[in-house]
Amino acid sequence: MAWFSSARSAAVRKEPPRVPTAVEPVVRRSLALAALFDEIRGRKVTVLDLGSAVGSNVEFLSHYGCKLYIEDLYAALASRVSTGEEGDIAGPEFFAEFLPVPEDTRFDVVLAWDLFNYLRRKELAYFGEQLRRFTEPGAMTFALMSYHKQIPAQPFRFKIQDEEHLIYDRRTAAERPSPRFVPSEVTGLLKGFRVDRSFLLQHGIQEYLLVRE
Amino acid sequence: MAWKRDDQPTSSQPEPTPVTPPRPAAAPNPAPVSSEPPRRTERATIGPSIFIKGDLSGEEDLVIEGRVEGKVDLKQNNVTIGKNGRVKADLFGRVVTIEGEVDGNVFAREQAILRQSGAIRGNITAPRVVLEDGSRFKGSIDMEPPRETGTSSPRPAESHRENVRPVESLREPARAAEPVRSETAGVKASA
Numbered sequence: 177m178a179w180f181s182s183a184r185s186a187a188v189r190k191e192p193p194r195v196p197t198a199v200e201p202v203v204r205r206s207l208a209l210a211a212l213f214d215e216i217r218g219r220k221v222t223v224l225d226l227g228s229a230v231g232s233n234v235e236f237l238s239h240y241g242c243k244l245y246i247e248d249l250y251a252a253l254a255s256r257v258s259t260g261e262e263g264d265i266a267g268p269e270f271f272a273e274f275l276p277v278p279e280d281t282r283f284d285v286v287l288a289w290d291l292f293n294y295l296r297r298k299e300l301a302y303f304g305e306q307l308r309r310f311t312e313p314g315a316m317t318f319a320l321m322s323y324h325k326q327i328p329a330q331p332f333r334f335k336i337q338d339e340e341h342l343i344y345d346r347r348t349a350a351e352r353p354s355p356r357f358v359p360s361e362v363t364g365l366l367k368g369f370r371v372d373r374s375f376l377l378q379h380g381i382q383e384y385l386l387v388r389e
Numbered sequence: 390m391a392w393k394r395d396d397q398p399t400s401s402q403p404e405p406t407p408v409t410p411p412r413p414a415a416a417p418n419p420a421p422v423s424s425e426p427p428r429r430t431e432r433a434t435i436g437p438s439i440f441i442k443g444d445l446s447g448e449e450d451l452v453i454e455g456r457v458e459g460k461v462d463l464k465q466n467n468v469t470i471g472k473n474g475r476v477k478a479d480l481f482g483r484v485v486t487i488e489g490e491v492d493g494n495v496f497a498r499e500q501a502i503l504r505q506s507g508a509i510r511g512n513i514t515a516p517r518v519v520l521e522d523g524s525r526f527k528g529s530i531d532m533e534p535p536r537e538t539g540t541s542s543p544r545p546a547e548s549h550r551e552n553v554r555p556v557e558s559l560r561e562p563a564r565a566a567e568p569v570r571s572e573t574a575g576v577k578a579s580a
Binding site: 229230231234235237238241242243244245246247248277 | 516517518519520521522524525526527528529530531532
C-alpha cells in the first residue's frame with residue numbers, strides 16, 4: 177500500500193489550496209433584520225431599498241404589503257463619480273437629486289445594506305441629510321458596517337432568505353479598503369439618527385438598526 | 390399588416406404570460422357566479438414598425454412590439470410589452486408583462502411581471518410583482534398585502550433561490566423611425 181499512499185499524498189500536495197470563489201453566496205443570520213421585521217409586522221410601511229433591485233426581496237416584501245422604492249445608490253454613485261480621481265466626492269447636490277420622490281414622501285424603513293461602507297465620510301454626512309429630509313421620527317435604517325480591513329470592491333447583493341437570514345451574494349473578487357466606521361462615527365455623521373440596536377456578528381460585520389430621532 | 394388579431398396565438402408571436410388566475414379544475418357548481426363579465430380571449434398586436442401617440446383602450450389582450458406614447462387602458466385584459474416594445478405611457482391592465490422598455494407607471498389589477506429583458510422607469514402598483522433576473526427597474530412598487538388565506542401574520546420563511554443579477558441603469562429607449570397611427574375594432578387608439 178506504500179505506493180498507493182505516497183502517490184495519493186503527492187497528488188494531495190499538488191492540489192492548490194481552495195480559495196473561495198467570489199460568487200459563492202453565503203447565508204448569514206441577521207439579528208437586526210429580525211428586529212426590523214418585528215417592528216414593521218402588521219403595518220403598511222414605505223420602504224426605501226438603496227440596493228439593486230432583487231426579485232426575491234420584492235417578493236418577500238410583498239407579503240408585508242408595503243410600498244417599496246428602489247434606488248440603487250451604488251449604481252448612481254458609480255455612474256456619476258469619475259473613477260480614479262481622488263477627492264471627487266459626491267456633493268450635497270448629488271444626494272439631493274438622487275431621490276426623485278415627491279417632497280412629501282416619508283420612508284418608514286431604509287434598507288441601506290452595506291452601502292455606507294462605500295461612501296466617504298463627507299458623502300455619508302450629505303446622504304444622512306437627505307435621509308433626515310425624507311424620514312420622520314421613528315423611521316428605521318438597516319445598515320451593515322464591516323470591521324475588516326478590506327471589503328469587496330462592489331457592495332454585496334443581499335437577498336432576504338427569511339426574516340432572520342440574509343444571503344450575501346458577492347459580485348466581485350476584487351477588494352478595496354474598508355472605512356471601518358465605528359458606532360460613534362456613524363451617529364456623528366448621520367445626524368438625527370441614533371443607534372437603536374447593534375449586533376457585532378462573527379464574520380466581522382456590525383449590524384445597525386438606526387432610528388430617526 | 391401592422392395590426393394582427395389572432396384568436397389562437399401562434400409560436401412566432403410573443404407568448405403571453407399566464408393570463409388568468411388559477412381556477413379550480415372541477416367546479417362543483419356548473420354555473421359559477423362571477424361578478425365580472427367574461428373576458429374575450431382575442432389578442433391584438435401592435436407591430437414593431439407602428440408608432441401610436443395617444444390613448445389605447447379596448448376589450449382584448451394586447452401585445453405591444455412597437456412604440457406607444459400616451460396611455461394604455463385595458464384594465465380587464467392582459468397587456469404585454471414585447472421585447473421590441475417601447476412605451477412611454479401609463480399602463481393599466483389585469484396582468485401586465487414587460488419584456489421591452491416602459492417609461493411610465495404600471496397599474497396591474499392582478500400581477501405585474503418584469504421579465505429579464507425588461508426595463509421600467511416608473512412606479513408599479515399591483516398586488517403581486519415579479520422582477521426577473523437581470524431586469525432593470527427604477528421607481529417604486531406599491532403592493533397590496535395578499536388576501537387572507539388562514540394565516541394571521543405574514544411570515545415568509547421559504548428560501549428564495551433565484552439568482553437576480555444587478556439592475557443596470559436605465560437607458561433612454563430607442564425611437565422608431567416612422568410614426569404610424571392605427572386602429573382596430575378591439576383596441577382603439579385615440580390621439
